[in-house]
Amino acid sequence: MSANFRVALKKVVDHSYDIVIGETLFNSLIEDLKRGIVENVSKYAIITDSKVEALYGQALQEQLIQNGFHAELFSFPAGEKSKTRETKAQLEDQLLSRSYGRDCCIIAIGGGAVTDLAGFLAGTFGRGVPSLNYATTLLAAADASIGGKTGVNTPVATNLIGVFHQPQKVYIDLATWRTLPIREFRSGLAETIKHACIADAGFFEFLERNMDKVVTTEGELVLDREVCERIALHNCEIKYGVVEKDELESNLRQVLNLGHTAGRALEALSGYDLLHGEAIAIGLVIQVQLAERLGYVTSDQAKRVIALLQKAGLPTEIPVTITDRMLIDKMYTDKKVRKGRIRFVFQEGIGSMKRFEDGSYSTPVEEQVLTELLYKIRQ
Template sequence: MSIFNVELKKVVDDTYDIEIGYNLSDTLVSDLENGLAGKIKKFAVITDTNVRDPYALPICEKIKHAGYSVDLFVFLAGEKSKSRETKAKIEDAMLKKGYRRDCCIIAVGGGVVTDLSGFIAGTYGRGVPFINFATTLLAAADASVGGKTAIDTPLATNTIGLFNQPQKVYIDIAAWKTLPQRQMASGMAETIKHACLGSEDMFEFIEENLDDIYSFKKFACEYIAENNCRIKYNVVMKDEREAGLRETLNLGHTVGRAIETVSDYKLLHGEALSIGMAAQALMSARLGYMSEEQAERVIKLYERAGLPTRIPDYIDREALVKKLYTDKKVRDGKLRFVLQKGIGATVEFAPGVYAKPIEESLAREIIMEL
């Protein structure tokens, strides 16, 4: 019997730029011409039915005009499309169009588009490069930055996926003006979450300038775009693959993701997260990690942003408690929560440990109150 040692030591540089600006489609094409995707000449633009006409089609035309080969792959807008079935349909469509490993994927859209496209890029041909062109605040705040890619299943959200870093991320603030108010508010949920876990100054800025954000004032939108990226970058650069610190980005998501699934996606991600943030704020206050006044500030800011902080009546609360156990932070069958420490920080329970085992009875108690 023989033993062969397969030595595959790797030094991988996944550095990439995030460009924040306005009407960035020409910048994207210019970057392609200047070698952003290397020598690749074939591009698959993936988008949804909401973004197809205003952004994806014009981007395709500009890429084609620059002399590249490009095809557009469109799926039905909505969280329900972030599925195995949609992923397979797009992959099959790409195969039929002759896409092989010598291609690059460009995701144009919101969080569902960037999550799904990044996952496809990580598995198609065992991995092809991809670029994120974020058109929503939710994608700008969370989904397009950090390399998290995933799909949902009937049992749980975001548990099937991989970490896959893009070549570049474009955050086009001009696109926010085209969003329905409900979608803009959904993106604010992740933005407020980042302030809660990473910056009291940012939290106070949002409190003072929420109307300016919703009026698309340049200074306010640029501030939240830049600070969303800064806070997430400060976490991801230290813990790309969620070994510890990156769990803090899951603040509010234990209850939030469960509600999103149990609602059958009637609630947008940000709406479900808002309720999850209210739940964790109450839990954090009850356990002594923040004051009741601080918890109330968090809840009030979400309400001012036009987001729900109470569980809708149509949600079966017992089903919701059971769904908590599908959370990716569960260990040895025990619920684990990330909790706020005041405003602008999270609790580090031990060196490198940012999620705390919580008895089901406490989680149920808070869920029944909301």
């Protein structure tokens, strides 16, 4: 004798949100809060890192308090090394000790590590509380603050632990780019170039023509406003075009991992001495040369991708301290691995992605093929 009861939970959820691009957007954020962009919130937790805390975090907290909001600041040591489960737990304990509950809102202000970590925290705290992202780096503007993927790193691999949690709104403050160290800005350019490779040949050509209007090969930030606005807007448009069709990364969204199979492995193997974008730049080089070998891009197209990365001042060679064996072993921890086989996504030419016969945007690559390519790259 048994009984059966069906739990019917079908529902339609609207995860839409706005992205605003401009300069000095604190007033815009505060006006949105006054208009009730997040409902039933009595207190705000500003999550940031030790660098951004002094630059922008404290100022945002002061303005929120001046406008009658209950806001407190919580920070963690800057850097990808701090984007861990342990840091998340520490922040959660701090929030709980300050009596934060389900009536709070998380405001993440900073770069990709901050929006990744704070977004994960918001997605699980109280089983999910609303969050806002205020991006202060090109990397966050191009990638991390948009799309709802959140997570932390582990000793095994990057970003394997996390949740999908969409923000209520994203603010991309171009003025904050002026305070970025040159390496941090270039790191964001890697994700920008990746987006152009994925979906927009015209944007790729725009970057080829205008890279020296944002950064010089000598290491000087130029930051032409019109060019920066176009870079920010195109990054959002391209990522939105993918996320809209595949919010939970069932297939298409894998294309956003272009360069990441090798890139994330390099980032972890370097002990995060390589910035995320620096590692992704090298990963893009490995991907495009492998794509050339497999016939998905021409030799000229591969050279253009590598040349643009170099024009942005990004590394394009595998560090000598990381052996081919180390790199291949670490690639086995990538999220796309299925049945013990390393998988890559590939660009097809410049501005489009290769889709395979089974409909997938990723495909297994045999270890022997990778070994031969890595040997060739190092020559």
